[in-house]
Amino acid sequence: MTRKLIVLIFSLLVVVLTYGQDRIITVSGDTILCRVLRQGPSVVSFEQVQGESRTTSRIDRSQVSFIETGIYGPEPGDERLAEGRLDLSFSGGPSWLTASTKEAKAQAMQLGLTQAQADSYYRQLKFGWSGAADAHWMFAYGTGAGIQYRFFTTGAEEWATFDPQDGQNLWYGKMKETIYIQYAGPSLKTYAPLGRSRHLMVHSALSAGWMFYRNEVSALNSFSLVTGNNFGYSLEAGLDCFITPRIALGLKLSLFASKMKKVDIDDGVSKSTMELPKDQYENVSALDLLGGIRFIL
Amino acid sequence: MRKFAVLIMVTGLFLSSCSDDFLEQNQRNLTMLSGKALLSVHDPDPEIEISLGLAGSEKYHIAYYPRWMVWESMYGKFENGMTTLKFTVQEPEVRPNPDFLTGTVVLDIDRIGLVGLEVVYGNIGNIPGQIFTRVTPLGGSVKDAVMHQSTGTLVVATQYPNQLLVFRPTTQENFTIPLQKSPQCLDFLEDGKTLLVGNTTAEVTLVNLESRSVVREYPLDCVAFDLVAGQNGWCYVSPQGDVWEVLRSLNLATGEVMSGGQLMRGNLCGNMILKKIPGRAQIMGTRTQVGPTGVLQVDISRGMANDTLQYWHMDIHNFWVFRDGNRFLAKSGTLFPIPPFVASVSGGINLSEVGRVQLPQTAVGDACFTMAGNTLFVAGGNSWQQGWTQGEKNLIFSIDAGNLAISKTWEPSYTALEVNGELIMAYNQVIYLFADAMGTRLWAVRRMAPEAGVEQWSIEEFEVQ
Numbered sequence: 052m053t054r055k056l057i058v059l060i061f062s063l064l065v066v067v068l069t070y071g072q073d074r075i076i077t078v079s080g081d082t083i084l085c086r087v088l089r090q091g092p093s094v095v096s097f098e099q100v101q102g103e104s105r106t107t108s109r110i111d112r113s114q115v116s117f118i119e120t121g122i123y124g125p126e127p128g129d130e131r132l133a134e135g136r137l138d139l140s141f142s143g144g145p146s147w148l149t150a151s152t153k154e155a156k157a158q159a160m161q162l163g164l165t166q167a168q169a170d171s172y173y174r175q176l177k178f179g180w181s182g183a184a185d186a187h188w189m190f191a192y193g194t195g196a197g198i199q200y201r202f203f204t205t206g207a208e209e210w211a212t213f214d215p216q217d218g219q220n221l222w223y224g225k226m227k228e229t230i231y232i233q234y235a236g237p238s239l240k241t242y243a244p245l246g247r248s249r250h251l252m253v254h255s256a257l258s259a260g261w262m263f264y265r266n267e268v269s270a271l272n273s274f275s276l277v278t279g280n281n282f283g284y285s286l287e288a289g290l291d292c293f294i295t296p297r298i299a300l301g302l303k304l305s306l307f308a309s310k311m312k313k314v315d316i317d318d319g320v321s322k323s324t325m326e327l328p329k330d331q332y333e334n335v336s337a338l339d340l341l342g343g344i345r346f347i348l
Numbered sequence: 349m350r351k352f353a354v355l356i357m358v359t360g361l362f363l364s365s366c367s368d369d370f371l372e373q374n375q376r377n378l379t380m381l382s383g384k385a386l387l388s389v390h391d392p393d394p395e396i397e398i399s400l401g402l403a404g405s406e407k408y409h410i411a412y413y414p415r416w417m418v419w420e421s422m423y424g425k426f427e428n429g430m431t432t433l434k435f436t437v438q439e440p441e442v443r444p445n446p447d448f449l450t451g452t453v454v455l456d457i458d459r460i461g462l463v464g465l466e467v468v469y470g471n472i473g474n475i476p477g478q479i480f481t482r483v484t485p486l487g488g489s490v491k492d493a494v495m496h497q498s499t500g501t502l503v504v505a506t507q508y509p510n511q512l513l514v515f516r517p518t519t520q521e522n523f524t525i526p527l528q529k530s531p532q533c534l535d536f537l538e539d540g541k542t543l544l545v546g547n548t549t550a551e552v553t554l555v556n557l558e559s560r561s562v563v564r565e566y567p568l569d570c571v572a573f574d575l576v577a578g579q580n581g582w583c584y585v586s587p588q589g590d591v592w593e594v595l596r597s598l599n600l601a602t603g604e605v606m607s608g609g610q611l612m613r614g615n616l617c618g619n620m621i622l623k624k625i626p627g628r629a630q631i632m633g634t635r636t637q638v639g640p641t642g643v644l645q646v647d648i649s650r651g652m653a654n655d656t657l658q659y660w661h662m663d664i665h666n667f668w669v670f671r672d673g674n675r676f677l678a679k680s681g682t683l684f685p686i687p688p689f690v691a692s693v694s695g696g697i698n699l700s701e702v703g704r705v706q707l708p709q710t711a712v713g714d715a716c717f718t719m720a721g722n723t724l725f726v727a728g729g730n731s732w733q734q735g736w737t738q739g740e741k742n743l744i745f746s747i748d749a750g751n752l753a754i755s756k757t758w759e760p761s762y763t764a765l766e767v768n769g770e771l772i773m774a775y776n777q778v779i780y781l782f783a784d785a786m787g788t789r790l791w792a793v794r795r796m797a798p799e800a801g802v803e804q805w806s807i808e809e810f811e812v813q
Contacts, residue, residue, distance in 0.1 A: 218442055220451060221415050223422050267370045272411060272462060276371050319371040 073097065074119040075110065083110070087120060100129070129193075131252075131297070131347050132242050136189040138197070142303065142343020146181040146203055150334035163213040164226070172209040176228060179205025181339040183305070185256070187240045199238040199258040201285060201307060203337060205230050213271060224271035231267075232335050234283050234307065236260015245290065252291045252299065259284040262309040264335060276317045279333065283309030289341075297347045305339040378454065378462040384771050385453075386764050387437075387469040390482060394435060396453070396467065401429040406458045414451025414467070416440045426457070437469060447471065447762070448773065472773065473761030473808060483761060486513060486793070486805040492534045493793045495782040497719050499540035501557065502782055502791060505531035506805075512545070514557060515807070517789065525560050529553060532588075535577040544583050544600075546572025552583060552598060566603050570596060576622045576631050582651050589618025590637055597652040609655040615644055616657075621666060627673040630689050634664050641665050643699065647689050656691045662698045666712070670749065671721025679712050681705040681726075683752070705745075705752050713742055714780050717749065718787035724749045725790055727778035741775035744792060746812065758810050763796055765804075774800035776808075788812050 075083040075097060085097035085108075094109045095118065152173035159169045182202045187195030206229040213222040238258030245251035262283035268275045289303025311333040313326045327333060385396045403426035410422050410433070420434040433453070443449070448470035455463050473483035488506030495502045504513040510527040512534075529547035536543045542563070545553040550571050554564040570587035577583055585596040593616050594608030608616070619636045629649035634641045640663040647654035664678035675683050683703035705712075705726060713727040729742040746756040762773040776794035783790050790810040796802055 219414060219440075219444070220412060222412050223409065224411050224456065272376050272456065274371055274376070317371060 076116045076119070077110070077114050078116045079114075080116075087118060090118065129244055131293075132189065132193040134189050134191055136195075137348040138185075138187040138189065138195055138240070138242075139346045139348065140185050140187075140301070140343060141183070142301070142341035143180065143182040144339060144341040144343075146179045146205070146337045146339045148177045148179065148205065148334075149336045149338060150177075152177065154331075159226075163222075164209065164211050168209050168211050172207045172226065175207035175209075176205055176230070179203055179230070179337070181305075181307075181337070181341060183339070183341055183343070185238060185240070185258075187238070187256075193242045195240045195242070197238055197240065199234075199236060199256065199260070199285060201232075201234040201305075201339075203230075203232040203234075203307070203335075203339075222271050225269065226271070227267075227269045229267045230335075231265040232262060232309075232337075234260060234262045234285065234309070236283070236285070238285070250293050252293065253289065254291065254301075254303075255286075255288045257284075257286055262335065264311055264314075264333070274319060276319075277314050278317075279311040279314040281309055281311045283307065283335075287339075291345050299345040299347075301343055301345055303339075303341050303343070305341060306336075307339060308336040310334050310336070376461055378464055380452075381463060381465040383465075385465055385467045386472055386475050386771075387467060388472045388475050388478070388761075389437075389470060390473070390761070391475070391478065394437065394469070396433040396435075396465070398431050398433065398455075398465070399429060400426065400431075400457075400460075400463065403429050403431070403457055403460055403463075406460060408455045408457040410453065411456040411462065412452065412454035412464070414440075414449065414453075416449045416469070417451070417453070417467070468771075468773070470773070471759055471761045472764050473776075473806070474763055476764070482809045484515075484807045484809075486807060487511075488513075488805070489803055490779070490793060490795065490805045491530075491532050493780040493782070494534045494536055494543065495716075495791070496536040496540035497783075497785045500784055501536075501540055502807075503534060503536075503543060503557075504793060504805075504807075505534050505545060507531065507548075512543075512555060514560075515791075517784075517791070517809070523560060525555060525557075525562075527553070527555075527562070533572055533574045535575055535583075537577050538579045544575055544577055546575045546585065552585065554600070564603075566598055566600070566605070568596060568598070568605055569607070572596075573619045574622045576624050578624065578629075578631070578648050578651075580629065580648065580651060582648065584622060584631055584646070584648065584653055586616075586620040586622050586633060587618050591618060592616065593618045593620075595633075595646065595653045597648075599651070606652045608653055611655045612653075612657060615642070615659050620644075623667065623669050623676075625669050625673045625686060626671055628686075628689075632667065632669060632676065632686070634667055636665075639663060643667070643684070645686070645689055647691065654691065658687070658689055658691075660697065660699050668712070668715040670724075671717045671719075675702060677705065677712060677715055677724070677726075680710075681707045681712055681728075703752050705747055706754070707745065709740075709743060713778050716781050716783045716790075718783055719785035722749050723747070723783075723787045725781055725783050725787070727781045727792065729777060741797075742778040744778060744781065744790065744810065746787075756812070758790070760792055760794055760808055763800075763804065763806070765796070765800055765802065767801065772800065774802075776806070783812075 073087040085099045088096040088098055093112050096109050098107050156169040185199040187197030189195045208227040210225050236258045238256050240256040242254045245253050264279045266277040285307045287303050287305035289301050291299035291301035293299040315324050387394045407425045416438055417435045418438050424431050448468050450468050452464050452466055489508050491505050493504040500518045502515040507530045510530050512525040515522050531545045532548050533546035541558050542556050550568045552566040553562050556563045572585045573588035574586040581600050583598040587593045592613050594612045597606040617635050620633045622631055622633045624631050631646045633644040640661055643660040645658035666679040667676045669676045682701050684699040685702050707728040709728040709730050713729045715726045724747040726745045727742050744758040745754045747754050760776045765772050765774045775797045778792040778794050780793035792808045794806050796804040
């Protein structure tokens with residue numbers, strides 16, 4: 052599943068980034084690097100960027116030998132992507148944990164939850180909310196390096212009767228978990244205008260860093276704090292729409308992946324560390340759909 | 349500068365993941381309330397009232413409970429520190445204690461934490477703060493009890509204080525008649541309005557229930573251990589004592605006391621149990637201090653007891669005569685015939701068994717009959733002598749007087765008793781058992797088990813239907 056998502060996101064990046072600049076070859080053999088705006092029967096209109104100013108020009112059809120479109124890299128003239136810019140982005144939105152809950156449901160049902168209660172509990176737990184912030188410094192045109200931070204939280208709560216299997220008594224109470232996952236790491240980000248629009252821009256980012264996990268578990272009247280950390284990585288692709296020359300609203304799809312091999316458990320009385328078997332690694336990978344705001348400074 | 353601010357924010361967020369505030373906020377301690385919540389099977393709507401001033405008006409939920417309790421709601425709210433838990437009882441598949449369902453109920457109260465209490469559910473006849481009309485406590489030490497079925501009057505004689513406790517369940521007319529002398533034995537006269545009381549001193553007292561007063565005292569030359577109103581103007585008294593004795597015949601009209609002769613002296617000794625045989629001018633008796641206890645049949649057709657007895661040399665310990673006057677039930681549950689009276693001392697021939705009530709316990713404590721005599725009610729137990737420990741409660745059986753089949757069983761309720769600060773459930777021994785004329789209601793006069801260390805008496809009522 053994760054691998055398929057990575058392939059999908061990369062494919063999207065290839066599509067959105069491999070648009071190009073146009074080139075008009077004149078009959079005299081000169082080359083005009085530009086963006087063709089319109090090709091009429093008698094004239095061809097095009098736009099050129101010089102520094103921060105744009106100029107629109109025309110050339111007679113009779114002077115044009117042929118036109119090549121989209122064959123070069125990003126247009127170097129977009130000053131928002133120029134080297135030395137600082138890109139700040141803040142976003143948030145829903146998230147879905149991608150891990151399977153089949154075994155966890157079975158265990159919960161052994162404790163006394165009904166099928167419906169177990170389904171409800173893990174449905175709640177799989178859906179959460181993410182917030183992200185990143186800052187990137189453009190070290191080359193359209194390419195930035197920086198830091199990415201991601202915060203994710205989810206929780207589930209179910210009231211149920213639990214059977215301690217002693218044949219005599221029953222427990223009734225709340226099974227509740229609140230999970231907090233924080234991640235930070237260095238990242239690389241690329242940007243490019245989408246087609247000929249000045250308002251739309253796509254980006255993609257890849258980050259690898261460290262994940263911190265915290266799960267506040269209350270089962271009936273016992274409370275445990277489960278913590279852990281591990282390596283994680285994030286991959287994202289997004290689309291921004293500039294509402295001012297330097298401020299954009301955007302939407303992005305992000306895949307965060309990480310698994311924990313051991314956890315620390317603190318029940319308020321004693322603390323222990325549990326090495327998890329390979330087939331029971333705590334998978335905290337998630338798919339995020341985030342909306343946010345971007346500032347280019 | 350802006351980049352530095354982001355770095356500080358991220359660091360702060362990570363540090364928060366190490367905080368253990370969550371555990372500190374959720375430290376839980378269980379506080380057990382003192383005492384136990386007693387719940388009776390006789391309460392059709394059982395509930396537990398909890399008074400916990402600290403709880404104010406906090407909300408709570410029931411966090412832990414025995415599975416036999418099925419709650420009306422798992423949630424509740426205290427009002428001025430009071431709340432009521434309502435539930436029904438579901439019989440568990442496994443019952444560790446056959447007599448009681450027990451367990452611990454734990455409430456999770458907002459801002460207070462876990463508060464637990466122990467619960468005991470069973471056949472308990474006295475729940476503090478609740479009144480069950482089926483159990484009536486009796487003051488004093490009960491010495492004898494009789495019932496006049498036609499008028500539905502039950503009279504209990506007690507010492508400490510000396511009194512007659514009179515119950516008329518159908519009319520709810522209950523009253524007490526104080527006595528000057530200590531009563532020891534009782535019997536109704538035929539009218540159901542007067543009764544004879546044998547005292548611990550040498551006289552018999554005639555008490556009128558209408559005027560609620562002593563109307564006459566008959567001097568005796570002995571202390572009455574037991575007496576029988578012959579329904580013929582005479583009273584027959586078995587003397588108290590441990591030597592060979594004779595019956596006394598008391599003429600109720602004249603007050604004359606006649607003693608049996610030498611023939612009688614050879615078979616009677618003190619402390620003999622006497623019973624009237626219905627439909628016959630005869631009484632029967634058995635001795636309590638010699639073995640075999642013997643079966644004695646006495647002719648009273650001439651008023652004064654005939655000096656010549658009919659005697660069978662066998663152990664019956666105690667006995668109850670059937671309404672038809674032809675059979676009696678011995679303490680062992682065995683039925684024997686009552687032969688016609690023949691003025692001779694039979695002696696060596698035992699009566700043949702004509703039936704046996706198959707009781708799960710070894711001895712009959714008391715027995716009674718419906719007016720028609722078709723149903724026999726028996727209080728069974730394992731104690732062969734009154735006041736002895738038997739280690740378990742009695743059972744009460746409804747028995748067909750014809751085929752001796754047991755049709756129904758009742759268990760006397762337990763008495764909750766606090767001894768040295770500990771709550772104990774004391775079983776009760778049924779000493780006297782009475783039925784109304786139609787056999788629709790039973791009354792058991794019970795004494796708390798001797799091992800409880802407290803002599804407490806009560807009457808428990810049972811619905812037969």
